Amino acid sequence: MSIVLSAENLHFDYGKTQILKGVSLELKEGAIVSLLGPNGTGKSTLIKLILGLLSPKAGHVSVYGKELTKYGVRERAKTIAYVPQSSSVAFAFSALDVVMMGRVSRQSWFANPSRLDKEISMHSMERLGVAHLADRAYPTMSGGEKQLTLIARALAQEAKILVMDEPISGLDYGNQLRLLETIISLSKDGYSFLKSTHFPEHAMMIGGTTLAIKGGAVIGEGASRDIVTNELIKILYDTTVEIKSTDCGYPVCVPKFFKNIKETA
Amino acid sequence: MKNAFWVMFCLALLALSIFASMGMGRYDIPIRELASFLSWDFLGLGAKPIDSDLYANIIFDIRMPRIFAAAMVGAALAVSGGAFQAMFVNPLVSPGILGVLAGASFGAALGIMVSEEWITVQLLAFTFGFAAVIVAIGVANIYKEASGKTILLVLGGVISSALFSALLSVVKYTADPYNKLPAIVYWLMGSFGAVDKNTALIVFGPMLAGIIILSLMGKYLNILSLGDDDAKALGVRVGLVRTAAIFFATLISSLTVVLAGMIGWVGLIIPHIARFLVGPDNRILLPMCALLGAAFLVIVDTVCRTAMSVEIPVGIATSLIGIPIFILALKGAKKGFA
Numbered sequence: 001m002s003i004v005l006s007a008e009n010l011h012f013d014y015g016k017t018q019i020l021k022g023v024s025l026e027l028k029e030g031a032i033v034s035l036l037g038p039n040g041t042g043k044s045t046l047i048k049l050i051l052g053l054l055s056p057k058a059g060h061v062s063v064y065g066k067e068l069t070k071y072g073v074r075e076r077a078k079t080i081a082y083v084p085q086s087s088s089v090a091f092a093f094s095a096l097d098v099v100m101m102g103r104v105s106r107q108s109w110f111a112n113p114s115r116l117d118k119e120i121s122m123h124s125m126e127r128l129g130v131a132h133l134a135d136r137a138y139p140t141m142s143g144g145e146k147q148l149t150l151i152a153r154a155l156a157q158e159a160k161i162l163v164m165d166e167p168i169s170g171l172d173y174g175n176q177l178r179l180l181e182t183i184i185s186l187s188k189d190g191y192s193f194l195k196s197t198h199f200p201e202h203a204m205m206i207g208g209t210t211l212a213i214k215g216g217a218v219i220g221e222g223a224s225r226d227i228v229t230n231e232l233i234k235i236l237y238d239t240t241v242e243i244k245s246t247d248c249g250y251p252v253c254v255p256k257f258f259k260n261i262k263e264t265a
Numbered sequence: 266m267k268n269a270f271w272v273m274f275c276l277a278l279l280a281l282s283i284f285a286s287m288g289m290g291r292y293d294i295p296i297r298e299l300a301s302f303l304s305w306d307f308l309g310l311g312a313k314p315i316d317s318d319l320y321a322n323i324i325f326d327i328r329m330p331r332i333f334a335a336a337m338v339g340a341a342l343a344v345s346g347g348a349f350q351a352m353f354v355n356p357l358v359s360p361g362i363l364g365v366l367a368g369a370s371f372g373a374a375l376g377i378m379v380s381e382e383w384i385t386v387q388l389l390a391f392t393f394g395f396a397a398v399i400v401a402i403g404v405a406n407i408y409k410e411a412s413g414k415t416i417l418l419v420l421g422g423v424i425s426s427a428l429f430s431a432l433l434s435v436v437k438y439t440a441d442p443y444n445k446l447p448a449i450v451y452w453l454m455g456s457f458g459a460v461d462k463n464t465a466l467i468v469f470g471p472m473l474a475g476i477i478i479l480s481l482m483g484k485y486l487n488i489l490s491l492g493d494d495d496a497k498a499l500g501v502r503v504g505l506v507r508t509a510a511i512f513f514a515t516l517i518s519s520l521t522v523v524l525a526g527m528i529g530w531v532g533l534i535i536p537h538i539a540r541f542l543v544g545p546d547n548r549i550l551l552p553m554c555a556l557l558g559a560a561f562l563v564i565v566d567t568v569c570r571t572a573m574s575v576e577i578p579v580g581i582a583t584s585l586i587g588i589p590i591f592i593l594a595l596k597g598a599k600k601g602f603a
Contacts, residue, residue: 048494084495091351091354110484
């Protein structure tokens with residue numbers, strides 16, 4: 001599998017506060033890379049550097065072997081799509097309107113969306129199971145529905161690299177599982193994912209590789225099921241869990257306090 | 266379909282208000298005579314009306330420049346208000362947010378104070394309108410780390426407006442209180458009374474161009490309302506779109522001051538009403554703002570020059586008529602910007 005995206009030795013700071021101290025990563029075609037790390041550790045900053053929304057103080061990002069800075073804005077949008085943590089829209093655009101905005105880099109300058117744009121947008125919404133919300137006003141939708149709409153927008157963009165900032169956080173349990181399933185099936189279609197997550201279980205379930213980040217530096221990297229261990233979680237989150245595997249091989253994290261409760265009961 | 270209806274409706278409303286306004290004034294021209302004169306003049310239909318010379322003088326030399334100036338100013342203020350609302354992702358923004366109206370008012374007042382020439386007043390109004398926006402952008406860019414953030418632009422606009430309002434007060438305070446000061450005060454209330462054909466013809470071109478270009482930018486303004494990061498990731502050159510929007514909005518709104526002084530409220534209420542009618546999509550919303558703003562100001566100005574024996578300053582009338590309309594519109598338009 002060829003490497004679609006790589007970042008080398010990224011440094012970033014906001015004034016005196018150093019955020020990233022030399023982070024490198026690689027994303028292969030059809031692969032899923034999960035970023036795991038505590039709050040405020042620079043995951044979102046890393047994502048913005050990789051999207052070119054921020055410029056690194058040192059290091060560089062290349063996409064399909066070409067420096068990210070050499071991409072034009074439109075060209076970049078055809079290559080990498082972004083799913084933000086949340087997006088607030090003050091005006092009552094419909095969900096379909098928001099998804100169709102993902103098509104802008106594919107349209108000529110002042111062209112209106114074509115029938116094809118609309119079809120692709122509807123198809124993306126169907127794939128995320130939100131086609132029935134097409135006419136709903138975006139600001140009136142729930143957090144989860146908005147999140148799924150934003151992912152549909154990224155699909156409509158038709159970029160093969162999807163960068164997601166905690167796509168799971170706002171979703172209800174059913175939508176979480178559906179989204180994970182969708183990510184796996186899209187990765188089989190050749191989409192590559194870089195996503196930050198707060199759920200070590202999801203990283204293990206989805207497979208791929210995990211990049212553990214703490215204090216702006218990578219402290220562990222490897223196949224998700226190997227690298228996510230009791231020790232790693234202790235280091236990252238300062239909490240004690242025991243990782244177990246169910247009959248079918250599905251990994252779960254059992255918190256220590258749960259065992260304590262059971263023993264005292 | 267609904268949108269097509271409203272566009273047609275507003276076009277008809279604009280045409281009707283222009284037609285009615287041509288017949289109304291100190292010398293009333295009855296509708297039937299107005300219609301037969303216009304159809305004779307433009308289409309060559311029917312016989313030459315007896316009063317045709319008089320009518321030509323009243324309609325083409327006196328009323329038309331004023332009516333078209335009102336239409337153009339209404340369209341310009343509404344479109345620049347609508348464009349700024351999209352750009353700042355805030356439905357409470359009006360064209361003056363970056364200080365253009367404060368700057369242009371100061372320029373006009375300065376012109377009235379130092380010169381007897383009308384052209385000086387107009388040039389200074391235009392120049393200081395732009396200067397105020399440049400000050401606002403300059404202030405916003407002092408903070409390098411956060412440069413380009415809209416919140417800093419708003420702050421820059423507040424500072425720039427305050428600066429030029431203070432300078433305006435200085436001019437008022439030092440102006441000759443017997444003939445200069447009243448002229449300044451009257452100018453600041455807004456009026457189409459001073460519109461002359463030549464100025465109108467000069468500024469119509471740039472104003473129309475600005476209105477059309479902003480309307481064409483609708484697609485990109487839509488995407489700006491998703492926020493900067495999203496817009497960039499979708500492939501929009503946010504800085505370019507924002508600079509272009511600010512430039513053209515500043516151009517057309519400072520030209521409104523050149524033509525008619527300060528006219529408030531149009532740039533705030535018309536985009537709201539338009540959004541209520543056709544939704545938030547700027548590709549249709551901005552043309553709608555133009556039509557509705559033009560019709561609104563033609564109607565208000567006609568009321569201003571016919572309702573009483575003395576002319577009512579149009580800036581006062583837009584506020585007095587605009588506020589109740591705005592309250593009514595807000596009542597129904599909550600869904601427009603939930």
